[in-house]
Structure formats: structure tokens, C-alpha cells
Amino acid sequence: MTERTTCVVIGGGPAGMVAGLLLARAGVEVTVLEKHGDFLRDxxxxxxxxxxxxxxxxxxxxERFAELPQSRLEEIAFPIDDEQSLVVGDLxxxxxxxxxxxMVPQWDFLNLLAEAGNAESTFTLRMHTEVTELIRAGGRVTGVRYRTAEGETGELSAELTIACDGRWSLxxxxxxxxxxxxxxxxxAWWFRLPRRADETDSSLRPRMRDSRFAIVIPREGYFQIAWIARKGRDPQLRAAGIERFREDLxxxxxxxxxxxxxxxxMDEIKHLDVRLNRLNRWHVDGLLCIGDAAHAxxxxxxxxxxxxxxxAVAxxxxLAEPLRHGRVGPRQLARVRGRRLLPTILVQTLQRTLHRxxxxxxxxxxxxxxxxxxxxLMWAVPKATFLPAYLVGxxxxxxxxxxxxxxxSRPARGS
Structure with missing residues (x-):
């Protein structure tokens, strides 16, 4: 089965959903393909x-975003001890x-974008649809092949394919x-613990001590915890076992x-292989990579x-105007990288500095x-917290x- 759209977006994460919504509002026919059946992933x-x-x-x-369950983080801080933190960015x-x-569960954020997209006549979101291969013709990418959860296969041809399929982008x-x-x-290692109704968001304070560094994110009914340790330690953590992990916690x-x-x-402790990378070139003819597909x-x-x-906004x-009126060429795709490369490099440089x-x-x-x-420095010059806050926020x-x-819409200012 072969179908056609103007733009196909691979991946229904933040980049894919925002790109799809904005292009649809420009009157571009756009189809977002998401391999999962919902956005509910831990x-x-x-x-x-x-x-x-x-x-x-x-x-x-x-206003609709402000109604979603959320907590707020006003500072970017690292703990000095159990009582004090060093604020490096004051938002x-x-x-x-x-x-x-x-701090909003990402599935709520993505559902909000999906609802907004579905209100546009040229927007299509197809869940349970996994891209398996790019289609090429005449030296350019002309669409994708896909497989549904039922095992059905098909082809979707498009003037432009936007890859928003993450750091392991196919x-x-x-x-x-x-x-x-x-x-x-x-x-990073992610896991969850139960949260009592009387526990406040103060548990967001990160802690780092004796080779251990962890961040606690409050959610309704539980805490999501990011455990940070040396790269390559996953085999040792699993060999030590869950009892030792609980003791460290x-x-x-x-x-x-x-x-x-x-x-x-230890099956409940999910390992994330942290990467920091970026493409030198974000496109080939007919294909553009953005988000984690371009820079983890x-x-x-x-x-x-x-x-x-x-x-996605860039x-x-x-690209909306070229997509409405004709073919999008490599020069136009290169403009996206040209616009977004320096901000990406600066943030990655800040991250590398904080790592080191x-x-x-x-x-x-x-x-x-x-x-x-x-x-x-930070205590003597409080205004120094502005620049990191600006670069991050x-x-x-x-x-x-x-x-x-x-x-x-009336902005939900201060709400």
C-alpha cells in the first residue's frame, strides 16, 4: 500500500509533535508516525x-498547559551538603x-500537542506505526516504509521527511x-519509589556524596529518581545486586x-547510556534531522x-512556505542547521563544563x-547566576x- 503526504515526521516526541502542529497550521499536509500506541513511557x-x-x-x-499537573523549578542548583545548595542558575x-x-509528565505535554494537532485538517497522527526504512529515488529521500502493530506494511511518500526519532535514529x-x-x-539509571500524599516538592533537592549523585522528580503518587554514576558502571551495579543498591539509596x-x-x-533500575553528540550535517536531500536525532x-x-x-519551530x-509552493531543496534544509547550530554548541559546551x-x-x-x-564566586556575585539560567531556560x-x-490566548502568566 502506497500513500502520499507533503511531509512525514518520524517520531511523536516533542520535536515531532511541535513540527507537525506548526506545519499543519501553515496548511501543509503532514503525517506524524509514532511506533508506540500511546505516550505513556516511564x-x-x-x-x-x-x-x-x-x-x-x-x-x-x-492556559491548557497551566492546567496540567506540574511542579516548578526556579533554580538550577548543585548540593553542597544535605542542607545547602549552590545556585548556578537563578531562573x-x-x-x-x-x-x-x-516539571510536567511528558505524556501530558505530548497529549496536549496531539489534541491541538488533531484540530487541524491537514494534520494526521498515526500511532502503532514504526518506520522501518527510508525510500529513495533519483538520489533523494522520497518517503518511508513502515510497519503497524498488526504487522501490516506500507509506504508513505513525501516531499520532505523529518527525522525526530531520537539519539538512536534509524x-x-x-x-x-x-x-x-x-x-x-x-x-543515568532511572527508577521509581512510592510517594506519600503529605510529601512536598522539597524532595526535588539533588544530593551528591561519596560517588553518588541523584535527583528526585515528584509525580502524582510516586517519585521518579535519576541515579547518576560513572559511565560504564552498569555491569558492576547489576552484579552487586538490588540489596546493595537499596543500601546506597x-x-x-x-x-x-x-x-x-x-x-x-535490578530489572526495575533502567539504564540510560548518556550521549553527547551532534551531526556535522543535519540533512540529505529530502531528509532533515532535528532534536536528539541531530544532537543528543x-x-x-x-x-x-x-x-x-x-x-522544530525553526x-x-x-520550510512551511517552500513546502506549500514546491520542492524543498538541500539549501533550504541547510538553513535549519545554520540557525540552530550555535545555540546547540553553546549549551553542549556548558554541559561539558559542568561535567568536568x-x-x-x-x-x-x-x-x-x-x-x-x-x-x-556564586556566593560573592549572585548576578553570575543569570547567564547559566538564560542559556538553559x-x-x-x-x-x-x-x-x-x-x-x-491569554498567557497563563504567573499561574
């Missing part, structure tokens, strides 16, 4: 940054309607686009002693979603907490909704 990032919230206001979705200093990072691999890998000293968070036993096996980010600062969304802004100065010495057991010169080149995608 251990996805939950961070929605100030610039993304401003974008939602511009799209007329701010409250930003001149924005939303001077905080909203489309990127098939197009022979290879990212430059940057050194990363850490991996309670040493770092004594308040979890009453529920550590709910972790019954470290979890430090939670910036991956924000950058992916901004890539792509829709630059703060995180690596902790996970290697050489120090607890940030270095003393950094502590003295807003970005070097924040993208705004193009005129064709804007909808009237």
Missing part, C-alpha cells in the same frame, strides 16, 4: 523550559512570563549521517528507608526537550559537591511561533 524527561512555555502561549495553548532573574522550569543511520561523539563521564536519602524495599530486583544532550540541565522544540518557520568541574569529580569519589572556588536564539501558527 523515565522520559519532564522539563518544559521558559522559552517553550512562551511558545505555548503564542500557540494559544498556555527568577529572567524577564519572562514563566521564570521557572515546569533515519539518520540509513542516511549515513554520523554524529561526532563528545566525551561524557556519566550514565538509603545512605544518600535516609527518608526513603521505609520504601527502598519496594525495589525488588546530557541530562544535566534538562535542556534536551527545549532544544528539540526550538529546532524548521517549520523556514562539578559532576565528574563527584562520581569518581574525588570530591563532594561543587568546587570551592565556584562556591565562593531561554537559549541563545529562542524561537517564537511564526505568524501562521499563532492563536489568540
Amino acid at each position: 523515565f522520559r524527561g519532564d522539563t518544559v523550559h521558559p522559552s517553550t512555555q512562551e511558545l505555548l502561549d503564542e500557540l494559544g495553548l498556555g 527568577r532573574r529572567l524577564r519572562t512570563a514563566h521564570p521557572y522550569i515546569a 533515519a539518520r543511520r540509513e542516511a549515513n549521517l554520523r554524529p561526532k561523539e563528545l566525551p561524557v563521564p556519566i550514565d 538509603v545512605e544518600l536519602f535516609p527518608q526513603f528507608a521505609d520504601r527502598a524495599g519496594t525495589l525488588e530486583s 544532550m546530557s541530562p544535566i540541565g534538562g535542556v534536551g526537550i527545549n532544544l528539540a522544540v526550538q529546532d 524548521a517549520a518557520t523556514l 568541574v562539578v559532576v565528574r569529580p563527584v562520581v569518581e569519589g574525588r570530591r563532594n559537591g561543587p568546587p570551592k572556588p565556584m562556591v565562593r 531561554i537559549g541563545l536564539r529562542p524561537e517564537h511561533a511564526p505568524a501562521f501558527a499563532r492563536r489568540l
Whole structure:
């Protein structure tokens, strides 16, 4: 079965859903293919940054977003000890309607975007549809082959294919686009623990001590925990077993002693191979990579979603008109990378600096907490917290909704 659309988007994550929504609002026929049947996957990032919230206001979705269950993070901080933290980025200093990072379950965020997309006549979201191969003709990508959950196969031809299929992108691999890998000293392990109704969001405070570093994210009914340790430690952690893991957890968070036993096996501890990389070239003729498919980010600062969304806005802004009126060529695709490369490099540079100065010495057991010169600087010059907050929360080149995608809505300022 062969079908046709103007633009096919591979992957229903933040980049794919935003790109699909904006292009549909431009009148471009767009089909988003998502291999899963829903967005309910554990251990996805939950961070929605100030610039993304401003974008939602511009799209007329701010009020609906504010109604989603969420907590707010006003500071980017590293713990000095169990009582004090060093603020390296104070989001409250930003001149924005939303001077905080909203911690929103990603499935709620994606469902909101899907509902908005489904309101557009040229938008199609197809779940349970996994892309298996790129289609090529005449030296360019002309669409994709896919397989449904029922085992049915088909082809979808398109003027443009946008790869939003993550750091292990099949489309990127098939197009022979290879990212430059940057050194990363850490991996992450995700798991959940029960949360009592009377526990507040103060448990968000990260802790780092004795080669251990963990961040707690509150969700309804449970805590999602990111355990950060040296890259390559997964075999040792699993060999040591769940009992040892529970002991380490309670040493770092004594308040979890009453529920550590709910972790019954290491199968519940999900390993994330942290990558930091970027493509030198984001496109081939007929195919564009954005988001994690173009540049995988470290979890430090939670910036991956924000950058992916901004890539999507830039792509829709630059490519909507060519897609409406004719063929999109390599030169037009290259403009997306040209617009988004420097912001990506700067954020990755900030992440690498924090890896080297703060995180690596902790996970290697050489120090607890940030270095003393950094502590003295931040305490002596509080205004120094503005630049990291701006780079993480807003970005070097924040993208705004193009005129064709804007909808009237009262911003949910301060709500």
C-alpha cells in the first residue's frame, strides 16, 4: 500500500509533535508516525523550559498547559551538603512570563500537542506505526516504509521527511549521517519509589556524596529518581545486586528507608547510556534531522526537550512556505542547521563544563559537591547566576511561533 503526504515526521516526541502542529497550521499536509500506541513511557524527561512555555502561549495553548499537573523549578542548583545548595542558575532573574522550569509528565505535554494537532485538517497522527526504512529515488529521500502493530506494511511518500526519532535514529543511520561523539563521564539509571500524599516538592533537592549523585522528580503518587554514576558502571551495579543498591539509596536519602524495599530486583533500575553528540550535517536531500536525532544532550540541565522544540519551530518557520509552493531543496534544509547550530554548541559546551568541574569529580569519589572556588564566586556575585539560567531556560536564539501558527490566548502568566 502506497500513500502520499507533503511531509512525514518520524517520531511523536516533542520535536515531532511541535513540527507537525506548526506545519499543519501553515496548511501543509503532514503525517506524524509514532511506533508506540500511546505516550505513556516511564523515565522520559519532564522539563518544559521558559522559552517553550512562551511558545505555548503564542500557540494559544498556555492556559491548557497551566492546567496540567506540574511542579516548578526556579533554580538550577548543585548540593553542597544535605542542607545547602549552590545556585548556578537563578531562573527568577529572567524577564519572562514563566521564570521557572515546569516539571510536567511528558505524556501530558505530548497529549496536549496531539489534541491541538488533531484540530487541524491537514494534520494526521498515526500511532502503532514504526518506520522501518527510508525510500529513495533519483538520489533523494522520497518517503518511508513502515510497519503497524498488526504487522501490516506500507509506504508513505513525501516531499520532505523529518527525522525526530531520537539519539538512536534509524533515519539518520540509513542516511549515513554520523554524529561526532563528545566525551561524557556519566550514565543515568532511572527508577521509581512510592510517594506519600503529605510529601512536598522539597524532595526535588539533588544530593551528591561519596560517588553518588541523584535527583528526585515528584509525580502524582510516586517519585521518579535519576541515579547518576560513572559511565560504564552498569555491569558492576547489576552484579552487586538490588540489596546493595537499596543500601546506597538509603545512605544518600535516609527518608526513603521505609520504601527502598519496594525495589525488588535490578530489572526495575533502567539504564540510560548518556550521549553527547551532534551531526556535522543535519540533512540529505529530502531528509532533515532535528532534536536528539541531530544532537543528543546530557541530562544535566534538562535542556534536551527545549532544544528539540526550538529546532522544530525553526524548521517549520523556514520550510512551511517552500513546502506549500514546491520542492524543498538541500539549501533550504541547510538553513535549519545554520540557525540552530550555535545555540546547540553553546549549551553542549556548558554541559561539558559542568561535567568536568562539578559532576565528574563527584562520581569518581574525588570530591563532594561543587568546587570551592565556584562556591565562593556564586556566593560573592549572585548576578553570575543569570547567564547559566538564560542559556538553559531561554537559549541563545529562542524561537517564537511564526505568524501562521499563532492563536489568540491569554498567557497563563504567573499561574
